[in-house]
Amino acid sequence: MYRTIILKVLAFILILNFQVRADEGMWLLTLLNRNYDDMKKAGLKLTPEDIYSINHSSLKDAVCQFGGGCTAEMVSSEGLLLTNHHCGYGRIQAHSTDEHNYLIDGFWAMSREEELPNEGLTVRFLVRMENITDRILPGLSDTLSEKERQAEVTRLGEEIVKEATEGNHYDAWIRNFFQGNEYFLLVYEIFKDVRFVGAPPSSIGKFGGDTDNWMWPRHTGDFSMFRVYSGPDGKPAEYSPDNIPYKPKHYFPVSIGGVDNGDFSMVIGFPGRTNRYLTSFGVKQAIEINNPTVVKIRDKKLDIMDKYMNADKSIKRMYASKRAGTSNYWKYFIGQTKSLKRLKVYKKKVELEAEFQKWADASPERKEKYGDVLNRISDAYSNLTQYKLIRTYMNEAVFRGCGCISLASRFIRLYKMLENKESVDNEKLVELTTELKDYTNYFFRNFHFPLEKDMLENLLLMYYNDVEKSCHPTIFKEVEKKYKGDFSRFADAAMYKSIFSDKEKVMKFLENPDSKILDKDLIFRIMYSVRGSYSKYSMINQKYNEQLDAGNRIFMDGLLKMQKDKFIYPDANSTLRLTYGNVKDYVPRDAVDFNYYTTLKGVIEKEDDSSDEFIVPEKLKELYKNKDYGRYAKDGEIRTAFISTNDITGGNSGSPVLNGNGELIGIAFDGNWEAMSGDIIFEHELQRCISVDIRYVLFIIDKYAGAKYLVDEMDVVGAGG
Numbered sequence: 032m033y034r035t036i037i038l039k040v041l042a043f044i045l046i047l048n049f050q051v052r053a054d055e056g057m058w059l060l061t062l063l064n065r066n067y068d069d070m071k072k073a074g075l076k077l078t079p080e081d082i083y084s085i086n087h088s089s090l091k092d093a094v095c096q097f098g099g100g101c102t103a104e105m106v107s108s109e110g111l112l113l114t115n116h117h118c119g120y121g122r123i124q125a126h127s128t129d130e131h132n133y134l135i136d137g138f139w140a141m142s143r144e145e146e147l148p149n150e151g152l153t154v155r156f157l158v159r160m161e162n163i164t165d166r167i168l169p170g171l172s173d174t175l176s177e178k179e180r181q182a183e184v185t186r187l188g189e190e191i192v193k194e195a196t197e198g199n200h201y202d203a204w205i206r207n208f209f210q211g212n213e214y215f216l217l218v219y220e221i222f223k224d225v226r227f228v229g230a231p232p233s234s235i236g237k238f239g240g241d242t243d244n245w246m247w248p249r250h251t252g253d254f255s256m257f258r259v260y261s262g263p264d265g266k267p268a269e270y271s272p273d274n275i276p277y278k279p280k281h282y283f284p285v286s287i288g289g290v291d292n293g294d295f296s297m298v299i300g301f302p303g304r305t306n307r308y309l310t311s312f313g314v315k316q317a318i319e320i321n322n323p324t325v326v327k328i329r330d331k332k333l334d335i336m337d338k339y340m341n342a343d344k345s346i347k348r349m350y351a352s353k354r355a356g357t358s359n360y361w362k363y364f365i366g367q368t369k370s371l372k373r374l375k376v377y378k379k380k381v382e383l384e385a386e387f388q389k390w391a392d393a394s395p396e397r398k399e400k401y402g403d404v405l406n407r408i409s410d411a412y413s414n415l416t417q418y419k420l421i422r423t424y425m426n427e428a429v430f431r432g433c434g435c436i437s438l439a440s441r442f443i444r445l446y447k448m449l450e451n452k453e454s455v456d457n458e459k460l461v462e463l464t465t466e467l468k469d470y471t472n473y474f475f476r477n478f479h480f481p482l483e484k485d486m487l488e489n490l491l492l493m494y495y496n497d498v499e500k501s502c503h504p505t506i507f508k509e510v511e512k513k514y515k516g517d518f519s520r521f522a523d524a525a526m527y528k529s530i531f532s533d534k535e536k537v538m539k540f541l542e543n544p545d546s547k548i549l550d551k552d553l554i555f556r557i558m559y560s561v562r563g564s565y566s567k568y569s570m571i572n573q574k575y576n577e578q579l580d581a582g583n584r585i586f587m588d589g590l591l592k593m594q595k596d597k598f599i600y601p602d603a604n605s606t607l608r609l610t611y612g613n614v615k616d617y618v619p620r621d622a623v624d625f626n627y628y629t630t631l632k633g634v635i636e637k638e639d640d641s642s643d644e645f646i647v648p649e650k651l652k653e654l655y656k657n658k659d660y661g662r663y664a665k666d667g668e669i670r671t672a673f674i675s676t677n678d679i680t681g682g683n684s685g686s687p688v689l690n691g692n693g694e695l696i697g698i699a700f701d702g703n704w705e706a707m708s709g710d711i712i713f714e715h716e717l718q719r720c721i722s723v724d725i726r727y728v729l730f731i732i733d734k735y736a737g738a739k740y741l742v743d744e745m746d747v748v749g750a751g752g
Contacts, residue, residue: 336353
């Protein structure tokens with residue numbers, strides 16, 4: 032009897048330890064053999080070769096990076112693609128007008144001819160990846176400065192990229208992993224003709240808005256559809272009516288079998304950036320400087336946008352995408368700071384560093400290499416405090432503030448070209464001015480002069496007040512002397528006199544560009560002055576930036592050696608990764624127990640006609656009332672979303688969530704509020720990936736939109752109903 036009890040306890044401990052290993056980690060697909068036994072025990076039915084292969088089709092071939100910042104997946108042999116609604120949001124807005132507002136009404140192409148082209152939108156498929164560490168590190172002497180080291184990495188990388196792309200149509204990049212302790216070559220195929228197929232109205236695709244963002248339970252139908260086109264030869268091509276739907280090497284079967292608590296799940300996607308190996312000094316800076324500064328600036332930006340958007344539906348449409356992008360990480364940084372404090376992440380980092388120091392001091396060789404590295408990192412952070420604040424204000428308050436400044440920054444290349452008229456290449460000049468004309472036309476599609484003037488005045492004033500005077504850009508001296516410190520008068524003068532606040536003025540300038548006009552233009556001068564100030568302090572602080580980079584690299588090298596018996600994954604860096612775990616409920620706090628899925632009933636219960644965030648379309652209410660669910664229901668109800676323990680971050684938006692057979696069961700779109708510190712530390716008990724249930728996606732396409740032909744195009748598997 033006692034032996035049986037002991038065996039059960041041991042079995043429980045093994046299961047618990049396995050779950051801890053399985054949940055955390057964004058794994059490179061070429062290294063899955065290390066994790067394969069764990070994945071197989073958890074429910075994976077495929078081989079590593081089924082997931083990543085160069086020689087035959089594999090799961091990797093059905094996943095692409097969408098527009099540079101999201102993930103998408105192929106779901107048909109005809110190039111049909113699924114991603115999140117919020118990933119397609121900018122394109123949906125770009126196609127919208129006051130007469131045809133697809134953000135409000137949704138859009139569905141009922142034939143290939145009705146699909147809408149998207150200039151500049153690309154999708155990127157990974158062809159292969161290769162560990163090239165042994166071709167990079169031997170060429171990097173310990174005597175090199177960080178600047179010299181990076182220059183040598185670039186030189187060596189360019190040679191390797193040239194080899195990889197010679198004689199083919201591929202693109203390639205070199206990416207460093209583990210803070211520059213490993214390097215990989217990544218070869219991609221980039222498709223440039225991506226057409227908008229459909230999206231539900233925002234009342235479905237963005238249901239819950241800012242209120243529900245980063246929260247569970249969630250009821251958002253966060254999806255949109257596009258189609259990838261190739262040239263007639265199957266290779267990437269610019270948009271042409273002669274292009275044909277892309278034939279992917281692999282696409283995902285779509286399962287309507289559903290998920291249950293504890294089921295295996297995996298996510299393949301392009302996570303943007305994590306800082307899991309950030310030191311305690313970096314955590315402290317995030318809590319005390321970076322996060323509160325970003326939140327403060329974005330608070331003001333959102334207040335300004337809301338003032339104008341709430342007063343005019345045309346302005347609301349024009350700024351919808353920009354506001355969504357601003358509010359998303361505004362709320363994220365609020366949540367991250369709270370989580371870092373609540374979960375005592377700073378303390379956990381200090382404890383790890385104490386362990387590291389003890390390990391480093393335990394042998395003369397280790398002490399020589401690693402013994403002082405934490406002190407050097409600490410010193411670098413101390414000296415970079417004001418510089419980091421300047422950088423945050425430059426990015427958030429200036430270049431992501433008033434749109435006119437962002438527009439002006441695109442004219443820097445032209446300005447430098449015009450400064451030396453004798454050496455101007457007329458062919459390049461025409462090419463550049465044509466490019467700038469195209470962008471100017473695009474920019475002024477969503478531009479409201481009073482809003483932008485308000486943004487310029489208030490954000491520059493914040494910069495002036497919050498950054499030490501000794502670190503001010505030179506343009507602020509002009510505000511003090513000529514405008515007596517009145518930023519309202521200064522913003523008026525800048526906006527009314529600048530060419531960059533008026534489309535016709537910009538176009539006229541581009542017909543006969545002259546650097547002297549830019550020299551006198553206040554918006555251009557603001558941009559150039561702030562940029563120059565940042566460059567100045569970058570040079571002053573170059574030593575400390577290099578000290579920090581070197582310190583982080585050496586600390587990471589030491590961690591890898593100290594934890595050599597563990598499977599350690601590299602931080603996310605927008606390269607293709609796989610994470611695996613389980614569909615799982617959770618208990619975030621005392622007396623609160625969250626189920627692992629939500630239903631359409633919850634949408635109806637949240638309805639609030641007085642709030643744009645919780646409007647429920649009449650047709651959706653009718654479908655609910657009549658229980659007209661088709662084959663997409665489970666036990667007589669439509670499930671809208673589910674949660675799993677998969678490890679994701681920004682960039683994973685739109686990623687396929689797959690079952691053990693490699694079938695699509697959902698689309699990842701968010702993390703949960705209780706674990707907003709997840710980019711810095713994975714919280715095993717609390718961290719969850721929120722996904723829209725694929726059956727809700729199909730239900731909306733079929734029953735709500737009446738676009739069943741799109742569902743018929745997919746390989747739908749599993750028993751529904």
